[in-house]
Amino acid sequence: MWYKIDYNRLAILLLPTFLRKPILVGYVQAIFGSIDAVYYDWKQKRDFDWYRLTHTGQVCKLRKVLNDNLDPSLRRIYIGSGTSFPREYIYTEAENKPRYLGTFFIKSQNEYENTGVDFIVFVPTEIITASIYQLKYLLNYYKLAGKRYKIEPI
Structure with a gap:
């Protein structure tokens, strides 16, 4: 789906191949960590809302x-x-x-x-x-x- 994003993998893929060293990869993943936390909260809220929308008074x-x-x-x-x-x-x-x-x-x-x-x-x-x-x-x-x-x- 369009909303399923792995930000750790995306951070590595956005780096040029010659810069993909362990220290730099860890640094970029740390920067993407806050975005990943916001994405996790959004995904939890989305799942909760879908649960509420799919259940009715039947x-x-x-x-x-x-x-x-x-x-x-x-x-x-x-x-x-x-x-x-x-x-x-x-x-x-x-x-x-x-x-x-x-x-x-x-x-x-x-x-x-x-x-x-x-x-x-x-x-x-x-x-x-x-x-x-x-x-x-x-x-x-x-x-x-x-x-x-x-x-x-x-």
């Missing part, structure tokens, strides 16, 4: 980002779909609706349709206690706008 890529950054060896973080239960209402006598409720489960407010979460991130407890802020940062950066999430310990 579930598979979001899971990969979270596992790469927080759990690289065991890769225990996974993402499940959010819960969305329909609401069940209790009617008054004036509405002339049936009162029998059947089996009724009490759910939290976040678990109902249009008020709940869109996806649930299952994370080991030790990762939550060690790096909860990094986890939230990565989720907020990569998730789609308007999507809501919930972090559940495994």
